[in-house]
Amino acid sequence: MEWFSFCAKNNTMQLYELKNIDHRYNNRTVLRIGQWQTRLHSIIGLAGPNGSGKSTMLRLLGFVERPWQGSIRFCGNTANGRYTTLRRQVALLPQASHLLKRSVYRNIAYGLAARKDVQHLTDRIHNVMQWVGLPPAAFAQRPWFALSGGEARRAALAARLVLRPQVLLLDEPTASVDEASNQLIKEAILKVHHEWKTTLVICSHDIQWLQDICNGVVYLFRGRIAGTNQPTLIFGPWKLRQDGRWAKKMTENQYFIAAAAAGHSREAVAAISSNNLTIKSKINTDNSKRCSLKGTLTRLNMNKATGRINARVTVGKNTFSVELTPEQVCTTEFYPGRRIWLEYNPEDVCWYE
Amino acid sequence: MDFIVQGLVKAFELLFNGDSETYSAISTTLRVSSGSMAASLVLGLPAGFALGHFHFPGKRYVRLIVDTLLALPTVFIGLLVYALICRKGPAGHMGLLFSIPGIGIGQSILALPIIIALSATAVESADRNLRVTLLSLGAGRHQILLTSLWEVRHGILAAALTAYGRVMTEVGISMMVGGNIKWQTRTITTAIALETGKGMFATGIALGLILLLIAFFVNGMVFFLRQK
Numbered sequence: 265m266e267w268f269s270f271c272a273k274n275n276t277m278q279l280y281e282l283k284n285i286d287h288r289y290n291n292r293t294v295l296r297i298g299q300w301q302t303r304l305h306s307i308i309g310l311a312g313p314n315g316s317g318k319s320t321m322l323r324l325l326g327f328v329e330r331p332w333q334g335s336i337r338f339c340g341n342t343a344n345g346r347y348t349t350l351r352r353q354v355a356l357l358p359q360a361s362h363l364l365k366r367s368v369y370r371n372i373a374y375g376l377a378a379r380k381d382v383q384h385l386t387d388r389i390h391n392v393m394q395w396v397g398l399p400p401a402a403f404a405q406r407p408w409f410a411l412s413g414g415e416a417r418r419a420a421l422a423a424r425l426v427l428r429p430q431v432l433l434l435d436e437p438t439a440s441v442d443e444a445s446n447q448l449i450k451e452a453i454l455k456v457h458h459e460w461k462t463t464l465v466i467c468s469h470d471i472q473w474l475q476d477i478c479n480g481v482v483y484l485f486r487g488r489i490a491g492t493n494q495p496t497l498i499f500g501p502w503k504l505r506q507d508g509r510w511a512k513k514m515t516e517n518q519y520f521i522a523a524a525a526a527g528h529s530r531e532a533v534a535a536i537s538s539n540n541l542t543i544k545s546k547i548n549t550d551n552s553k554r555c556s557l558k559g560t561l562t563r564l565n566m567n568k569a570t571g572r573i574n575a576r577v578t579v580g581k582n583t584f585s586v587e588l589t590p591e592q593v594c595t596t597e598f599y600p601g602r603r604i605w606l607e608y609n610p611e612d613v614c615w616y617e
Numbered sequence: 618m619d620f621i622v623q624g625l626v627k628a629f630e631l632l633f634n635g636d637s638e639t640y641s642a643i644s645t646t647l648r649v650s651s652g653s654m655a656a657s658l659v660l661g662l663p664a665g666f667a668l669g670h671f672h673f674p675g676k677r678y679v680r681l682i683v684d685t686l687l688a689l690p691t692v693f694i695g696l697l698v699y700a701l702i703c704r705k706g707p708a709g710h711m712g713l714l715f716s717i718p719g720i721g722i723g724q725s726i727l728a729l730p731i732i733i734a735l736s737a738t739a740v741e742s743a744d745r746n747l748r749v750t751l752l753s754l755g756a757g758r759h760q761i762l763l764t765s766l767w768e769v770r771h772g773i774l775a776a777a778l779t780a781y782g783r784v785m786t787e788v789g790i791s792m793m794v795g796g797n798i799k800w801q802t803r804t805i806t807t808a809i810a811l812e813t814g815k816g817m818f819a820t821g822i823a824l825g826l827i828l829l830l831i832a833f834f835v836n837g838m839v840f841f842l843r844q845k
Contacts, residue, residue, distance in 0.1 A: 328752045348757065356753035362746040365768055374764075375754035423754065 277340055279304045279431065279463055280325060285334035287320055295320045295487045297334070302465070304339075307457060309474030310467035312484035313497070318467035319359055321484070322433045325465060326356030352379060355429035359436045361420035368393070368411070369404040372423045379427070392422040395455060397448040414445030421449060425456055432456065434466045438473060450477065475567040475574070485535060486616050494574065494585040495535040495614075498522075502530050509610060510534075514557060514580040521555050522613035533616045540612040541586040543577060544605045545596055557606045559584070561598055566590075577606050624822025631823050638799070639808075643827060646804040649717050649795075650785045653724035657780060660725075661732030662773065666762055668733060669740030670748070680737070686730035691723075691789030698723040698794050715796040720804070723790035728780040735779060739772025740765060774839055782832060 278301045287295040295317040302308050310318045323329045324336060327343060327350045336343045343350055355375075363371050372389045376382060390400040396418040403415070411419060417437070424432060432453065438446045454477060456462045468474050471494060474481050483490040485497065498520055502510040511519040512534070522534045547556050559579035567574055573588040575598065584606055588598070598604065631639040668679060700706050702713040702722070713719035747768060751761045766773060788806045795802030797811060805828050812821040 323749070326753055328749055351752060352755040355755075356749070358746055358749050358753060360744075360746045362744050362750040364750070364764065365770075374756075378754060378756045378760050427755065 277304060278302065278337070279306075279339060281337040281340075282324070283335050283337070285324070285331045285336070287317075287324060287329070287334075288332040293487060295324070295331075297321075297489055300482070300489060302463070305457075305461045305463055306480070307464040307466070307478045309471075309478035309481035310465065310484060311469070311471050311474055311481050311494070312467075312490070313469075315486070316484040317487040318484055319435050320487075322356060322435050322465065322467055325431070326354050326433045327351045328356060352427075353429065354431040354433060355424035355427050356433040357421055357424050357435060357437060359439065361417045363408040363411070363416055363419060365408055367404065368398065368406050368408070368419050369400075371408065371419055372426050375423055375427045388426055389422075392425045392452075395425060395452045396422045397445075397452075398422065414441040417441050418445060418448060418452075421452060425452060428456075428460060429462060431463045431465065434464065436468055437466060438468065438470065446473075453477075472565055475565070475569060477568075479569050481569075486533070488616070490535055490614070490616075491537055493537040493539045493587065495537050496541070496582070496584045498534040498536070498582060500529075500531040500533065502532065502534075504530075514582060518557055518579065520557065520579075520582070521610045522615075523610040525615045529617065535614045535616060536584075536608055536612060537614075538574065538585040538587045540608055541577075541584055542607045543575060543586050543588070543598065544607060545598075545602075547605045548607060553611075554607050554609050559604065559606050561600055561602045561604050563600055564588075564593065564598070577604065579606065620818045621822060623819040625826065627819045628823035628826040631820075632827065639824070639827070641800050642803050642805045642808045642824070643831070645717065645802060646785060646806070646828075647831070649720045649724060649791070649804065650781065652717075653721045653728055653784055654777065654781055656721065656725040657728035657732050658777060661729050661780075662736055662766060663762070665733040665736030665776070666740050666766060669737035669743075670765065680734075683730050683734045683737070687734055689727065689730065691727060691787040692793065693789075694723050694726050695790040695793030698726065698790065702794070714794065715798060715802055717795070717802060720791050720795040720802060723794045724784045724787065727787060727790065728784050731780040731783060732776050735776030736766075736769075736773050739769040739776065742772065743769050771843060774843065778836065778839055781835060785832065786828065 280302050282297050282300040285295060285297040286293055310321060312318050324331055327347045330347065338350055364374060369389060372392065373385060376385060376388070390404070393400045393403060398415060398418055403419070408416070421437065434453065437449050437453070441449070453464055457464055466474060466478065471481070480492055481494070482492055483495055485495065498512055500512070502512055505511050508524045510522045510524060512522070514520050543561070548554065557579045559577045561575055562578050562583070563576040565574045571590070573590055573593050575586045575588050577584045577586055586606070592598070668676070668683065698719065699714070702708045702711065702719055704714070713722065743765060747765060748761065751764055756764060786806060788810055791797070791802070791804045791807045792810065795804065795807065797803050797807040805824050809821045809824045812824065
């Protein structure tokens, strides 16, 4: 606890610092992070497709697993040899919210009992049950098997909130829950963030949901950090052109062109960040270095954290994510359904094997 | 057919008339089987948890050995324990031959692989997320062990019942190590063997029915506990 008290007094201090992380299962690398850090009292989102390493990263941040190689620093101190202590300062809500075979009340009490922290137990448990929308009178004595998916998820969340953790790690907190549960979960986690200054690290497929509540979103792909701007992934097969660049057919007469990179195969995955894409109402013929694709603007979302607008542009079966300023949207009259031109530099394309 | 009916009638007579020889055999059976079950649960549950929960080199081979030991013949265990505790054996000075603790050692050896194998299977079949859940809630090592066992309590109960059934109904160990001494080491099963050998089928059937009644009573208690 001393670490965290010191950390809490220094708001500028990094909460987590990951360095040269190489995590493996059965000798296969599932997560490789050169360097990553996050500040105290922030809300960080982790986004990415299945198998990108989000859950693995959360388990490392929750000190549930130790990295195969590399170091994790928590509040400026190395985590080595302190996993049991550190585990009690953070709370991880795993993707599959496993409830113990006992009543909701006893499920929520488990973590406190494990810490031998049982003062005002009932009041604390009833309090968090209210926060997650499970009235104690109706739910406290209900057995684990008599809960719906959304109720079980909220009971599992309450079991973490009651611990009053310094860091709350949430793995797909709203997966497979209805709109009402989604809202209750969102309200409960934002409440603990505001009242207790709890740092939140949330991983989700729902980028819009993350952008709504997070200060920043980190995108992962194939076990690596792909940046803080939403990337568009373009999957193979790729065709090598005569000029040495690679092409992927988008529509009958349109190809996505990517600059060549050493050693990648026809089935490699290309990624282009949303800040490397621009949209225009007319084709730009002046800049020969840039490529253009004609598509349809399908959606405009506001990223609350950055104040920027995220536009979704569909070209054939691919959907590109583009960042715009609110002024751009107003002055150029971009609206969903409009046909527009997507521009990018092939040199900005990154490759993943 | 008559002797079966006579056996049924005799069973009630032996029980309700308070036949001291029968009650001595029942008492010996219950004492020795309960003792051996307690010993095998104390040793077998942590071992079964470790086998089901942890991953370590050679785990598959350990599992293979434990599974093989499920088929241990009782007479072979009886022979081994006899060799161990007879006057010439390494533990001969302890005077365990033809005693209840001697039978208990043999029955514990019989029950141990059953407890280990079945509790390991129960722990393995527990939700894979259980460990992560317990760690994320701040559970320590002992708490993980105890909570995991509690979570698979129905599987553990099944393991204990299976082992109890095997221990209570075995003849080989009790006969070889206990010596079937009247008032001392005679269990229900050795008494059945003796009575059948003497041609007293009705008494044998009566003792068999009493054994079934005990099994029914034990299972009834477990059934009641499972509903709790």
